[in-house]
Amino acid sequence: MLNASIFHPDYFLLMGIPGLEALHLLLSIPFCIMYLMSLLGNSILILVIGANKSLQQPMYLFLMMLASCDILLSSTTVPKTLCIFWFDSHKISFNGCLIQTFFIHFNFATESAILLSMAYDRYRAICHPLTYTSTLTGSFMRKIVIGALFRSICIITPFVFLLNRLPYEGGIVIEHTYCEHMSMARLATANILVNVVYGLIIATSSTGVDLTLIVISYVVIIRAVLRLKSSEVRLKAFNTCVSHICVIILFYTPAFFSFIAHRVGHKYVSLQVHILVANLYVLFPPMMNPIIYGVKTREIRSKVIKMFCRKCFTGRK
Numbered sequence: 001m002l003n004a005s006i007f008h009p010d011y012f013l014l015m016g017i018p019g020l021e022a023l024h025l026l027l028s029i030p031f032c033i034m035y036l037m038s039l040l041g042n043s044i045l046i047l048v049i050g051a052n053k054s055l056q057q058p059m060y061l062f063l064m065m066l067a068s069c070d071i072l073l074s075s076t077t078v079p080k081t082l083c084i085f086w087f088d089s090h091k092i093s094f095n096g097c098l099i100q101t102f103f104i105h106f107n108f109a110t111e112s113a114i115l116l117s118m119a120y121d122r123y124r125a126i127c128h129p130l131t132y133t134s135t136l137t138g139s140f141m142r143k144i145v146i147g148a149l150f151r152s153i154c155i156i157t158p159f160v161f162l163l164n165r166l167p168y169e170g171g172i173v174i175e176h177t178y179c180e181h182m183s184m185a186r187l188a189t190a191n192i193l194v195n196v197v198y199g200l201i202i203a204t205s206s207t208g209v210d211l212t213l214i215v216i217s218y219v220v221i222i223r224a225v226l227r228l229k230s231s232e233v234r235l236k237a238f239n240t241c242v243s244h245i246c247v248i249i250l251f252y253t254p255a256f257f258s259f260i261a262h263r264v265g266h267k268y269v270s271l272q273v274h275i276l277v278a279n280l281y282v283l284f285p286p287m288m289n290p291i292i293y294g295v296k297t298r299e300i301r302s303k304v305i306k307m308f309c310r311k312c313f314t315g316r317k
Helices: 021-051 058-087 094-127 129-135 138-164 181-185 193-226 231-264 271-296 298-316
Strands: 011-014 091-093
Touching: 011 094, 021 058, 021 271, 021 298, 058 094, 058 138, 058 271, 058 298, 091 094, 094 129, 094 138, 094 181, 094 193, 094 231, 138 181, 138 193, 181 193, 193 231, 231 271, 271 298
Parallel strands: none
Antiparallel strands: 011 091
């Protein structure tokens, strides 16, 4: 298709995991289970937090936002991946690929901002408990949400334009289970230096800054907790942060591995490992986040148990 002297194909072909085609059907089983668990767990979190006024606090509202992003992130990629594995449905339209790329990176940027907000929430709760409720008000929360969404839109939208400006007169085969910025850019028959540089700038100036601020906040939190005289109070303060720290590790580790693998190339990281880790990034954290918070957070655990017990009792009646 000729579009202002720039050639765009009608569609791309997502190949799944090259070299592991014989295992696609087998791999679809854990992929499907993790996706369903992610949908179920995050939906329960949203329902429980939204339905209980006692959970209408900043920490739980941030968690509800995180659960919403997790559902959107996994739903952007996994259904198409399962179609590839089950039905050999490899085609994806050019615009569909751009949309998928946008939402993958948009969700990553938004989740990173939410995790930073959750770190700030823990910092205020532990280091400045007397001003916690007066600082994290409803209007402040709304500003954080709007700011996170606005930032994500502003920094991710240029990816779409940078990809759309490139000519794709060569191959249409994407060796991946879903579209992302660099996998599309590498198919272009033009210089993609601008795409590479912009990707690096965004990674360092947004996600890199988020992670740095998270680390700084936890250094301050740990110092404040260690100054507490009571060991019981120290343990309680640490327990309120453990879930968040686990989620941070689960979120950033596979994401940065995928980012580095794209830049290093397949010289040091095999294509199969890269694609599998990229899929774990959109599957494992969304599945584990509600489990981590459900197990470690007593308030959420008790509300979930109470909700299911009430339904079971109602059903028996």
